[in-house]
Amino acid sequence: AQSLELLLIQFLMPDNDARRQAEEQIRRLARDPQVVPALVHHLRTAKTPNVRQLAAVLLRKKITSHWPKLPPHAKASLKQALIDSITLDNSHLVRRASANVVSIIAKYAVPAGEWQELLPFLFQCSQSPQEEHREVALILFSSLTETIGTTFQSHLNDLQPILLKCLQDETSSRVRIAALKYG
Incomplete structure (x- = not known):
């Protein structure tokens, strides 16, 4: 989890080489559905809004492929974390990025009766x-x-x-x- 946070921070750095390396490592990590709870963790706990926003953006990009593989408890935890982010985060950009993730998940969860x-x-x-x-x-x-x-x-x-x-x-x-x- 800590290494993912360092990668997210590195991803936001102005150094092109460092950013490219971080992007490649994040791309590799993002193939595993376990990246979802890790990104959610950083969405809720990272100290800087830029890192929280990046976690939400990456989550939005990966949630479609990982949503069907997540166990019910992980789906419930993710939905609650997004609701918390929307209502509690003090950054407009983080709330907006979290809302984008909610929209993607709702596309699958609401019609299936999973988010009443x-x-x-x-x-x-x-x-x-x-x-x-x-x-x-x-x-x-x-x-x-x-x-x-x-x-x-x-x-x-x-x-x-x-x-x-x-x-x-x-x-x-x-x-x-x-x-x-x-x-």
Whole structure:
């Protein structure tokens, strides 16, 4: 785990040779499904936002091939870590990168009935007093419309008043913009 963190840090360095070496080693490690819990660990615990964001980006790239191989407890742990990242991380970029991973996983998990709590969670976030929660909920609603549109269709009537409220959000231009992009 510590060596992966060092590789992630090295991946972000301006030195092209060091970055290339780190990229190659990460590519090798990423073939193993065990890279998923390791990336999740760094997404939640790395000290710098750049490393947490990179962990999420790499996770997004690898989750499609590894998701079917993960045992149920690992899937549950991953989903909870992503929810935590979306709601607790103080970096906008990390929350956004985590939301991208959620969208990819939802494409497989929601239609299979493996993530029934996702949509209620997003509806709850869209009503949160915290601007960051409202914004990320709208971003996810938008991407879920693309990835799980047919499954999501039955919830569109519930979403309309939320969108209208967010379009008129007087406290946050980011929420208004996210609502506008959804519409």
